[in-house]
Amino acid sequence: MNVTVRAILFWVLAICITLSAAIYQRTTGPTYPKKVMLKTDAGELKLKLIRSSEGSGNCQLEFPIADTAIYGQMEYRRYPTNDESVKEDLIRKDNLLTGSLPGQASAGKIEYKVDFYKNGQLLNNPEEFHTVVRYKGFVPRWILFPHIFAMFFAMLLANLAGIMAFAKRPRARLYMWLTFAFLTIGGMIMGPLVQLYAFGDLWTGVPFGWDLTDNKTLIAYIAWIVALIMNRKEVNYRWIIAATIVTLIIFSIPHSMFGSELNYATGSVTQG
Numbered sequence: 001m002n003v004t005v006r007a008i009l010f011w012v013l014a015i016c017i018t019l020s021a022a023i024y025q026r027t028t029g030p031t032y033p034k035k036v037m038l039k040t041d042a043g044e045l046k047l048k049l050i051r052s053s054e055g056s057g058n059c060q061l062e063f064p065i066a067d068t069a070i071y072g073q074m075e076y077r078r079y080p081t082n083d084e085s086v087k088e089d090l091i092r093k094d095n096l097l098t099g100s101l102p103g104q105a106s107a108g109k110i111e112y113k114v115d116f117y118k119n120g121q122l123l124n125n126p127e128e129f130h131t132v133v134r135y136k137g138f139v140p141r142w143i144l145f146p147h148i149f150a151m152f153f154a155m156l157l158a159n160l161a162g163i164m165a166f167a168k169r170p171r172a173r174l175y176m177w178l179t180f181a182f183l184t185i186g187g188m189i190m191g192p193l194v195q196l197y198a199f200g201d202l203w204t205g206v207p208f209g210w211d212l213t214d215n216k217t218l219i220a221y222i223a224w225i226v227a228l229i230m231n232r233k234e235v236n237y238r239w240i241i242a243a244t245i246v247t248l249i250i251f252s253i254p255h256s257m258f259g260s261e262l263n264y265a266t267g268s269v270t271q272g
Contacts, residue, residue, distance in 0.1 A: 014160040029255035049131045059101040066095045074099045076112035104135040107260040107269045136198040150186025162244025165237040180224045187217040199260040204271045211271035216250040
């Protein structure tokens, strides 16, 4: 096979694996909007329940429902607490039913559910239209975007290094070093800065906490350090492949699981 064609195939395969893992991680995480279906006379409507809110201001809920005969109510309380639930009617604004959840400090959470009615008849299953939204501080875009880019590119380069190592191509060592460089920038430098702005702590993984996002980044980072050590004199494909597998598994874990949570009783932020 032509060298150029083979290189293109390697890149295409790495991109496909990376995109698949990134989409899976993003859409299965606890901060991704919860998708629900509302059955109406006109058919099923796809709605989203917000599960992440940036900034300390109120969290705005919007449900595009054109049928003006449909009205709704939301019920919410701080999570996890034994607070009395607050009930409020959703407000109609043209084709939208809207609501506003009260702002919280970073890592604070609100548990809420919404019910929709028409002619006094409940249209939805209350359990399905129930979730938790977590609040976080505003992360400057000059930190957030480079972090996202570097982490995505680190994953892409990791997959490429693994594919080339499996094919026993010496350039696997180059991509091993590039993976380590981007993981250092995105995960070990920009990542803590994102955590600091979002939740007030620079590092919440081991040994200071059990935040899964920080800890899985640390595990992947250690895996590539080991691969670098084992490749310091001559190429060792097995360790590059091993580091790639560890990284793929680690970054397929849903994003933000076991993350920072405000304890309303003590005022402290816990992880894990």
